[in-house]
Amino acid sequence: xxxxxxxxxxxxxxxxxxxxxxxxxxxxxxxxxxxxxxxxxxxxxxxxxxxxxxxxxxxxxxxxxxxxxxxxxxxxxxxxxxxxxxxxxxxxxxxxxxxxxxxxxxxxxxxxxxxxxxxxxxxxxxxxxxxxxxxxxxxxxxxxxxxxxxxxxxxxxxxxxxxxxxxxxxxxxxxxxxxxxxxxxxxxxxxxxxxxxxxxxxxxxxxxxxxxxxxxxxxxxxxxxxxxxxxxxxxxxxxxxxxxxxxxxxxxxxxxxxxxxxxxx
Numbered sequence: 001x002x003x004x005x006x007x008x009x010x011x012x013x014x015x016x017x018x019x020x021x022x023x024x025x026x027x028x029x030x031x032x033x034x035x036x037x038x039x040x041x042x043x044x045x046x047x048x049x050x051x052x053x054x055x056x057x058x059x060x061x062x063x064x065x066x067x068x069x070x071x072x073x074x075x076x077x078x079x080x081x082x083x084x085x086x087x088x089x090x091x092x093x094x095x096x097x098x099x100x101x102x103x104x105x106x107x108x109x110x111x112x113x114x115x116x117x118x119x120x121x122x123x124x125x126x127x128x129x130x131x132x133x134x135x136x137x138x139x140x141x142x143x144x145x146x147x148x149x150x151x152x153x154x155x156x157x158x159x160x161x162x163x164x165x166x167x168x169x170x171x172x173x174x175x176x177x178x179x180x181x182x183x184x185x186x187x188x189x190x191x192x193x194x195x196x197x198x199x200x201x202x203x204x205x206x207x208x209x210x211x212x213x214x215x216x217x218x219x220x221x222x223x224x225x226x227x228x229x230x231x232x233x234x235x236x237x238x239x240x241x242x243x244x245x246x247x248x249x250x251x252x253x254x255x256x257x258x259x260x261x262x263x264x265x
Contacts, residue, residue: 001116001118002141002262003140003141005122005124005135005143006124006143006144008124009155012126013146013147014147014182015123015145017182017222017228018180018182018222019121019122021247023237025252025255026119026255027078028079031079033121034083034121035122036059036106036122037123038125038135039089039123039124039125040087040092041087042087043123045082047232048082048235048237049235050076052084052085054088056084057071058083058086059089060086068109069110092130102134103130106134106135107138110138119258136162136170136174137166141178142174143177143180144178144180147183148181149190149194153198156198163211164210177214179216179218183223184223185224198217199217216261219257222250227241239251239252
């Protein structure tokens with residue numbers, strides 16, 4: 001199983017959109033895919049039409065209570081299962097403050113889970129707190145969605161620093177395997193420059209002993225597309241809502257790259 005945390009401490013960069021639609025695209029190819037919504041905003045949960053209310057068992061009950069992942073998992077499509085989130089998850093950081101090993105609760109719960117997935121995605125919150133640490137301690141890979149502008153490059157260094165600390169202290173298997181350029185406007189010079197800068201950075205560091213050595217910038221660019229923004233309000237992936245849109249085309253292409261990347265490894 002490939003376990004992949006999708007993270008960025010900045011909101012609004014296409015993180016949840018990527019988690020949802022890459023999961024759906026891979027499931028449509030016959031891969032067994034699980035998605036864990038670890039964001040208290042519960043956007044991935046809503047995206048699949050699930051109820052994020054506190055009365056519905058969720059990842060909160062797994063991290064703070066005694067629930068198993070199997071108890072809170074929902075099948076939302078053929079080959080696709082989702083563990084939903086809820087707003088109470090925002091309090092988990094405080095509730096877990098005195099718990100020994102709070103950074104590895106999710107890893108331990110996954111070790112107890114016997115559902116055979118080909119891919120497991122974890123949609124992280126836009127922060128670098130205890131929830132994101134749980135995701136990084138549990139996953140083997142990280143995908144970082146980036147919006148192609150200057151501030152995104154500035155934030156990338158902080159993300160790499162976090163990945164390096166977690167790899168050194170909590171999870172020696174963790175590595176950054178992919179960067180995804182989202183909300184891409186190919187008609188602007190800035191987008192092309194940022195893409196080139198990201199590629200050049202990873203080329204310069206590919207021989208160093210870091211968790212991002214060999215990181216891959218996906219060739220698929222996720223273009224700006226209004227259908228991607230509309231799909232969550234209908235509780236559908238882009239493939240259900242607008243299967244012929246540019247958004248669907250881009251995420252199909254990205255899923256093919258994810259599969260190819262796995263075959264090379």
